[in-house]
Amino acid sequence: MDARMSRRRMLGFGGASLVVGAAAGAGIDRVVAKSGGDGGGSDVTSPIPFHGAHQAGIATPVQDRLHFAAFDVVTGDRAKLVRMLKDWTAAAAAMTAGKPVGAGAVGGPEVSPPDDTGEALGLPPSRLTLTVGFGPTLFEKDGKDRFGLKAKRPAALVDLPHFPGDNLDPARSDGDIVVQACADDPQVAVHAIRNLARIGFGVVSVRWSQLGFGKTSSTTPDAQTPRNMFGFKDGTRNVAGTETDALDKHIWAGRPDGAEWMAGGSYLVARRIRMHIETWDRTSLGEQEDVFGRDKNVGAPIGQRREHDAVDLAKLKPTAHVRLAHPDSNGGTRILRRGYSFTDGSDGLGRLDAGLFFIAFQRDPRTGFIRVQNNLATDAMNEYVQHVGSGVYACPPGVQEGGYWGETLFT
Numbered sequence: 193m194d195a196r197m198s199r200r201r202m203l204g205f206g207g208a209s210l211v212v213g214a215a216a217g218a219g220i221d222r223v224v225a226k227s228g229g230d231g232g233g234s235d236v237t238s239p240i241p242f243h244g245a246h247q248a249g250i251a252t253p254v255q256d257r258l259h260f261a262a263f264d265v266v267t268g269d270r271a272k273l274v275r276m277l278k279d280w281t282a283a284a285a286a287m288t289a290g291k292p293v294g295a296g297a298v299g300g301p302e303v304s305p306p307d308d309t310g311e312a313l314g315l316p317p318s319r320l321t322l323t324v325g326f327g328p329t330l331f332e333k334d335g336k337d338r339f340g341l342k343a344k345r346p347a348a349l350v351d352l353p354h355f356p357g358d359n360l361d362p363a364r365s366d367g368d369i370v371v372q373a374c375a376d377d378p379q380v381a382v383h384a385i386r387n388l389a390r391i392g393f394g395v396v397s398v399r400w401s402q403l404g405f406g407k408t409s410s411t412t413p414d415a416q417t418p419r420n421m422f423g424f425k426d427g428t429r430n431v432a433g434t435e436t437d438a439l440d441k442h443i444w445a446g447r448p449d450g451a452e453w454m455a456g457g458s459y460l461v462a463r464r465i466r467m468h469i470e471t472w473d474r475t476s477l478g479e480q481e482d483v484f485g486r487d488k489n490v491g492a493p494i495g496q497r498r499e500h501d502a503v504d505l506a507k508l509k510p511t512a513h514v515r516l517a518h519p520d521s522n523g524g525t526r527i528l529r530r531g532y533s534f535t536d537g538s539d540g541l542g543r544l545d546a547g548l549f550f551i552a553f554q555r556d557p558r559t560g561f562i563r564v565q566n567n568l569a570t571d572a573m574n575e576y577v578q579h580v581g582s583g584v585y586a587c588p589p590g591v592q593e594g595g596y597w598g599e600t601l602f603t
């Protein structure tokens with residue numbers, strides 16, 4: 193048996209545990225480029241730390257690209273699920289550090305598939321973050337407590353109610369487990385999801401997924417605010433990743449919230465929102481600005497001059513999006529938006545299948561997304577958008593060295 197083969201046997205591939213960065217020792221690590229930067233002040237060569245009190249990918253400055261995947265668990269075996277989560281954690285720690293999965297993509301035995309699929313070889317870490325969440329169906333599905341987790345379902349992990357105008361496609365909604373991959377390079381994000389899906393074979397299968405580009409929200413107020421597919425600056429008044437008090441108050445779940453295992457975690461709401469681009473493009477500038485209650489050029493609230501000037505709600509139409517979404521119209525609640533634009537070709541009727549893949553993190557969806565979305569029932573923007581996909585997930589706290597995704601839930 194040659195040295196490479198014995199190493200592979202040691203790793204026990206075909207479903208057994210991974211060794212983080214094992215390939216690094218074999219000299220076949222992913223190349224970390226010497227220069228980088230995306231023009232937005234971010235360093236694609238510096239990895240975002242995987243371990244910590246909170247999962248990365250929430251308060252982290254928003255990366256350029258998204259690959260979001262929802263999985264169904266296809267086994268009833270809790271031990272297999274936990275094993276997979278441990279393997280996923282090891283792979284996630286390696287990939288976010290810019291390293292390949294397990295023994296890597298090349299240099300292994302010719303008789304079996306490599307541990308890593310290889311398309312990220314030579315690419316820098318690209319600020320990859322991987323954020324995991326658990327959907328309501330992991331705790332109970334069709335009245336069945338599949339994994340002995342029913343009693344641990346947090347009260348905050350409610351099924352989202354039906355909202356007026358919803359036209360949700362079940363094939364683009366829900367899922368037992370979700371992984372949000374964000375990176376400054378789409379290939380790095382896609383590589384990460386692909387490898388997790390491959391490792392999970394026999395335990396999970398991809399239920400639906402979404403690619404995103406052109407982040408539509410910023411968590412770094414000093415950076416230039418990105419624009420959405422309607423051409424408006426989006427994310428001006430988002431919660432910033434540096435606002436620790438606001439994060440503690442509105443975004444991170446705490447021990448007193450009822451589910452101890454979620455302390456330090458957050459709840460993710462995802463909505464695939466189709467935007468009727470063609471109708472919007474035939475709408476006058478004045479009407480467009482009234483819809484949001486902001487100027488299209490600099491992004492200033494109506495009646496003000498600069499983007500970050502305070503919003504005077506009384507100066508906005510009662511149906512303006514910003515007026516209805518503003519904390520003062522929602523009992524003071526704040527959510528951290530982290531959405532991306534999408535364009536998935538056209539719909540066969542000559543219209544772009546485009547929109548906003550809305551992602552929001554919050555301490556409790558009942559006082560966060562649900563409260564705001566209910567208030568948006570009279571939003572003038574509703575004429576131009578339709579929600580077609582949906583999901584809510586409990587994202588556990590961050591992983592400590594030696595720990596694994598979901599450890600606080602499963603122990």
Ligand SMILES: C=CC1=C(C)c2cc3[nH]c(cc4nc(cc5[nH]c(cc1n2)c(C)c5CCC(=O)O)C(CCC(=O)O)=C4C)c(C)c3C=C
Binds near residue numbers: 425430486513568
């Ligand atoms: C339920 C929550 C929200 C949904 C759904 C939503 C959809 C949505 N929003 C835009 C564009 C903009 N939103 C803006 C502000 C804004 N939106 C929400 C919430 C939801 N948006 C909040 C809480 C806020 C901040 C309100 C405030 O504090 O002032 C803005 C203005 C710029 C900004 O502050 O980000 C734009 C533009 C689209 C296109 C969309 C669905 C397709």
Ligand SMILES: [Fe+2]
Binds near residue numbers: 513517
């Ligand atoms: Fe909004």
